[in-house]
Amino acid sequence: MKQNKKIVVIGGGTGTYSILSGLKNYPADITAVVSMADSGGSAKKERDAWGLLPSSDIRKSLLALADVSTSDSLLLRKLFQYRFSEGEGFVGMTFGNLFLVTLTKIMNSQSKAIEKASEFLRIRGKVLPVTMDKIDLVASYADGTKVVGEHFIDQPAHNGKIAITRLYTNPKALLNPEVGKAISESDLIIIGPGGFYTTIIANLVINGMGEALSKSQAKIIYIQNLMTEIGQTYKFTASKFINILNQYLPSKNLDYVFINNAPIPPNILKRYQKVDAEPIMNDFAKTTSFKVIAADLLSPKLVKKETGDLLNRSLIRHDSSKIAKLCMKIIDLV
Amino acid sequence: MKQNKKIVVIGGGTGTYSILSGLKNYPADITAVVSMADSGGSAKKERDAWGLLPSSDIRKSLLALADVSTSDSLLLRKLFQYRFSEGEGFVGMTFGNLFLVTLTKIMNSQSKAIEKASEFLRIRGKVLPVTMDKIDLVASYADGTKVVGEHFIDQPAHNGKIAITRLYTNPKALLNPEVGKAISESDLIIIGPGGFYTTIIANLVINGMGEALSKSQAKIIYIQNLMTEIGQTYKFTASKFINILNQYLPSKNLDYVFINNAPIPPNILKRYQKVDAEPIMNDFAKTTSFKVIAADLLSPKLVKKETGDLLNRSLIRHDSSKIAKLCMKIIDLV
Numbered sequence: 001m002k003q004n005k006k007i008v009v010i011g012g013g014t015g016t017y018s019i020l021s022g023l024k025n026y027p028a029d030i031t032a033v034v035s036m037a038d039s040g041g042s043a044k045k046e047r048d049a050w051g052l053l054p055s056s057d058i059r060k061s062l063l064a065l066a067d068v069s070t071s072d073s074l075l076l077r078k079l080f081q082y083r084f085s086e087g088e089g090f091v092g093m094t095f096g097n098l099f100l101v102t103l104t105k106i107m108n109s110q111s112k113a114i115e116k117a118s119e120f121l122r123i124r125g126k127v128l129p130v131t132m133d134k135i136d137l138v139a140s141y142a143d144g145t146k147v148v149g150e151h152f153i154d155q156p157a158h159n160g161k162i163a164i165t166r167l168y169t170n171p172k173a174l175l176n177p178e179v180g181k182a183i184s185e186s187d188l189i190i191i192g193p194g195g196f197y198t199t200i201i202a203n204l205v206i207n208g209m210g211e212a213l214s215k216s217q218a219k220i221i222y223i224q225n226l227m228t229e230i231g232q233t234y235k236f237t238a239s240k241f242i243n244i245l246n247q248y249l250p251s252k253n254l255d256y257v258f259i260n261n262a263p264i265p266p267n268i269l270k271r272y273q274k275v276d277a278e279p280i281m282n283d284f285a286k287t288t289s290f291k292v293i294a295a296d297l298l299s300p301k302l303v304k305k306e307t308g309d310l311l312n313r314s315l316i317r318h319d320s321s322k323i324a325k326l327c328m329k330i331i332d333l334v
Numbered sequence: 335m336k337q338n339k340k341i342v343v344i345g346g347g348t349g350t351y352s353i354l355s356g357l358k359n360y361p362a363d364i365t366a367v368v369s370m371a372d373s374g375g376s377a378k379k380e381r382d383a384w385g386l387l388p389s390s391d392i393r394k395s396l397l398a399l400a401d402v403s404t405s406d407s408l409l410l411r412k413l414f415q416y417r418f419s420e421g422e423g424f425v426g427m428t429f430g431n432l433f434l435v436t437l438t439k440i441m442n443s444q445s446k447a448i449e450k451a452s453e454f455l456r457i458r459g460k461v462l463p464v465t466m467d468k469i470d471l472v473a474s475y476a477d478g479t480k481v482v483g484e485h486f487i488d489q490p491a492h493n494g495k496i497a498i499t500r501l502y503t504n505p506k507a508l509l510n511p512e513v514g515k516a517i518s519e520s521d522l523i524i525i526g527p528g529g530f531y532t533t534i535i536a537n538l539v540i541n542g543m544g545e546a547l548s549k550s551q552a553k554i555i556y557i558q559n560l561m562t563e564i565g566q567t568y569k570f571t572a573s574k575f576i577n578i579l580n581q582y583l584p585s586k587n588l589d590y591v592f593i594n595n596a597p598i599p600p601n602i603l604k605r606y607q608k609v610d611a612e613p614i615m616n617d618f619a620k621t622t623s624f625k626v627i628a629a630d631l632l633s634p635k636l637v638k639k640e641t642g643d644l645l646n647r648s649l650i651r652h653d654s655s656k657i658a659k660l661c662m663k664i665i666d667l668v
Binding site: 045049050075078079082086087088089090095098099102103105106107116 | 379383384409412413416420421422423424429432433436437439440441450
């Protein structure tokens with residue numbers, strides 16, 4: 001029997017959720033590698049009050065891969081997604097995070113807790129924290145300032161138009177050995193989409209990640225975000241993303257870059273303009289060291305804000321099935 | 335095949351937990367009927383912030399009846415029991431309550447949520463709220479004062495030595511029809527042990543409970559508490575408990591009263607003395623309308639305080655298996 005292809009998806013947020021949701025419908029072995037730098041919302045409580053690693057990105061990837069074939073599975077999914085909109089200390093927290101927090105406290109291990117939650121949710125694949133170390137993201141800016149904490153990089157006190165010149169973690173963090181193993185055995189690695197520094201590069205700056213990626217025989221796809229983002233990628237063009245990405249991946253070339261070419265509806269564009277965000281301009285040269293796949297990657301569904309959600313979410317998302325289909329085409333070639 | 339005997343246990347707190355834990359080892363159909371007047375601790379948040387009925391007593395009875403035969407069952411039990419000791423808004427809350435709260439929000443029905451949680455925990459038997467109405471307990475005292483709220487009756491602002499002259503609910507509450515059905519079909523009804531007014535009589539004052547009990551053909555056992563309690567039963571003797579109980583059960587006679595006759599260790603007695611609590615004196619007349627069973631009902635285990643628990647718990651408990659054995663002897667006679 002032919003072995004399933006092995007796919008590693010690196011990211012953590014709602015972008016990764018979209019990618020995983022599409023991939024799980026194909027016969028592939030999926031591993032989601034999730035950034036552990038989250039410091040806002042629930043993560044603040046998880047870190048400060050409970051001394052744990054943040055679990056929102058873990059929760060999202062678990063949900064993306066969760067079984068949906070029985071009414072009990074669907075109910076468990078709903079439980080995990082439930083977000084409290086009332087109650088002192090609870091507003092904005094999800095039940096899924098509390099489930100992971102409690103399991104971690106009981107089992108005295110976040111890895112075991114994630115495994116157990118994976119069993120309960122009957123997920124297809126595996127979800128791995130990129131590191132088991134407690135870290136803060138640190139960003140240095142072009143004006144010489146420095147910001148500590150993912151949440152404050154995502155929503156900076158300054159105008160958000162000053163470029164980040166360097167991202168690193170404090171303290172230095174070691175790659176989760178299981179992630180190294182998954183990367184070394186993989187046929188395909190998908191990086192992104194997601195917060196460029198706060199989610200994507202936050203994974204790449206983990207000690208050992210660069211080495212693992214450069215040793216791997218896998219093809220690498222980078223999936224461009226749909227829009228630029230104030231605070232992280234203000235006025236970035238497509239090639240600028242790749243130039244910076246290459247700084248953090250010195251000895252590994254990307255094989256494919258996916259970029260959306262479907263027009264964003266004007267009413268949505270207007271709402272993004274208010275926060276200085278615009279579609280990422282495809283300024284790639286005619287010949288690049290990677291293959292550019294420009295296609296309609298846009299989900300036709302608009303994202304609604306959940307009750308109780310304290311964070312800003314994007315209005316548009318990548319289309320899970322369109323992207324999964326493109327990835328599968330590539331994997332057949334691997 | 336002989337049908338299982340049907341037992342209804344009326345109460346709600348840790349006393350009921352002890353009784354259920356013992357009964358579940360016998361081939362009987364068990365229904366726990368649980369007081370819904372709880373207003374302290376988690377209940378305050380459940381009622382005020384989430385607009386729900388309190389769930390701590392539900393949780394305890396579910397746990398008492400939960401499966402313990404697999405490692406997954408044991409883990410789920412531990413999850414339900416986990417009590418947060420840190421985190422603003424979380425201290426003292428249990429994960430089990432949060433599970434029930436979230437299920438109720440998702441399923442839009444506390445009854446369905448309890449049923450679903452019962453499935454997850456693979457419980458033996460059934461747990462029913464005595465009423466689905468949102469109520470407050472009201473106590474009138476011998477000095478003419480009135481206190482509203484279970485929590486404030488349990489821990490009164492006055493010295494706790496003034497007798498309660500009347501307990502009722504505001505608004506009037508209707509018996510959960512499923513409770514009525516369970517009582518009418520039962521072979522044995524066990525009332526107590528537990529907070530005399532705040533748990534036991536809190537069940538009896540629900541509209542329809544008196545009628546259901548008097549129509550039932552079941553034998554009724556009342557299990558005396560181990561100790562008197564300031565605020566509720568200060569200086570009560572055994573017969574005083576029964577006299578008051580009879581006021582709330584005007585047309586139904588008790589068949590059996592269990593009372594502990596094992597001595598309480600002197601060091602424990604000393605600790606109880608500090609809160610004006612003493613063993614309940616057996617002052618029953620030689621002939622009573624019910625059978626008095628005075629026996630060693632004391633658990634050899636001392637109760638430890640959980641981390642994060644904000645409430646005062648008793649130091650000693652009833653012995654689950656001793657009481658279950660006595661009940662089973664009676665049920666064979668029914």
